[in-house]
Amino acid sequence: MRSKDTASSVLLLDDADNVLVVIKALEAGDIVRYEGEQASVAAPLGIGHKLARRAIGKGAAVVKLGMQIGVATQDIEPLAHVHSHCLASLYTASHQRDGDNND
Amino acid sequence: MIRGYLREDGRKGIRNAVAVVYLVECAHHVARQIVEQSEGEVQCIGFPGCFPNRYAQNMMEKLCTHPNVGAVLVVSLGCESFDRQRLHAVVESSGRPVSTMVIQQVGGTLDTIAQGRQWVQEAQIQLRDTPRVDMAVSDLVIGTVCGGSDGTSGITGNPAVGLAFDALVDQGARCIFEETGELIGCESHLASRAVNPILAKALDESVKKAARYYATLGYGSFAPGNADGGLTTIEEKSLGAYAKSGSRPITGLLKPGDFPVESGLYLLDVVPDGEVRFGFPNISDNAEIVEMIACGAHMTLFVTGRGSVVGSAISPVIKIAANPQMYERLSGDMDINAGSILSGQTTLVEVGQQIVETIIAVAEGAETKSEALGHREFILTYKYFESNESQGTNC
Structure with a gap:
């Protein structure tokens, strides 16, 4: 386990949000703590990626900057990475390159 | 002065x-x-x-x-x-x-x-x-665009521009934001900020028109690079872009070339009217910048996460780096480092103030980075707007 000041690695943009934004790159094994929750980072995450502020149930709205950015397509654990594998647009599908792992 | x-x-x-x-x-x-x-x-x-x-x-x-x-x-x-x-x-x-x-x-x-x-x-x-x-802030027309966006654009550069826009509008300036295709998901919030119900309907319709136009082209305004940078959905990207508009009421909806007649905040509808023709609405960032200038913009605030280097003919471009890692690489092209917010060196409010101070300095004659480097990009292509087809071409 790496030891690192991970409290300042994530940012809450709006009180209504249920996601946090990574503002310092995180590596696999880093421990992230926020509001009493704690989790180990599964895979490297670059600046701008999102973590769940708290548990988000399948079908729930994902809220960032105080506004809905889509819907959870599966249950999301606290401080888990929130991206295309668990979050879908209410408008149009987002296209990615094949094989991308979003790092 | x-x-x-x-x-x-x-x-x-x-x-x-x-x-x-x-x-x-x-x-x-x-x-x-x-x-x-x-x-x-x-x-x-x-x-x-x-x-x-x-x-x-x-x-x-x-x-x-x-x-x-x-x-x-x-x-x-x-x-x-x-x-x-x-x-x-x-x-x-x-x-x-x-x-x-x-x-x-x-x-x-x-x-x-x-x-x-x-x-x-x-x-x-x-x-x-x-x-x-003598020229006051209330004489200024300021546009804003973003390009090469990533997950930092919506949390540093764009909200900092939003704060600058609030300050400028409060001082009587005319401020313009754009790209209805990148406001998909924000239409009801946009409409709620309109100064009257007719405008609210027009704002909502302009975003829906953009959604239809891009759907016909088979292209959404969401590129793989956006996902690499941590953005997941078009509405998430839109929210980041929307942050540039700040929080003031929306005074009007402009088409390219329309002058904003009174002080306030305006949305520029860059997507052509009618059926799809002539291809993509704006084929690159400079096409949007040129449309801002045609509306009278004295300068354009350009927020970039991935790192654009462009300037423009006619009106200076102030480039605002959203991403601190990009700023390290491209500092020679960037006028403002909004990425410093992420490292805690500055706050959003401070960067917003810095943007306003930079606007004043550039209005007083200071060269932007892109001006000093000789960037004078310009592009104008074919488009169709109903307002251009009526009597003459002036609106």
């Missing part, structure tokens, strides 16, 4: 450039040579197409009478469709020195370049006598 250049129509500019305008690609080389062989702030702008287009005609008329432009040299091949007499008349009636040179009549490349250079020199002597007047 900002000392503006007073034009005969009462508008005030922050630059005093000579524009050399080619009316078809066939005249581009001659126009560019006139610019390259001239001293001082002489800029090449133009339209590449030989087929007529009312949008392009309207845009060029607005650009050539922009308050940052002091004199205009029109370079025509001679057989293109662009209405050069009309453009000449519009510039002439604005009180600016103007000349039209038709390459086929003047006698070809070398003679037109020689006569063009001579005319530019004489125009520059006249421009030295342009009256200078």
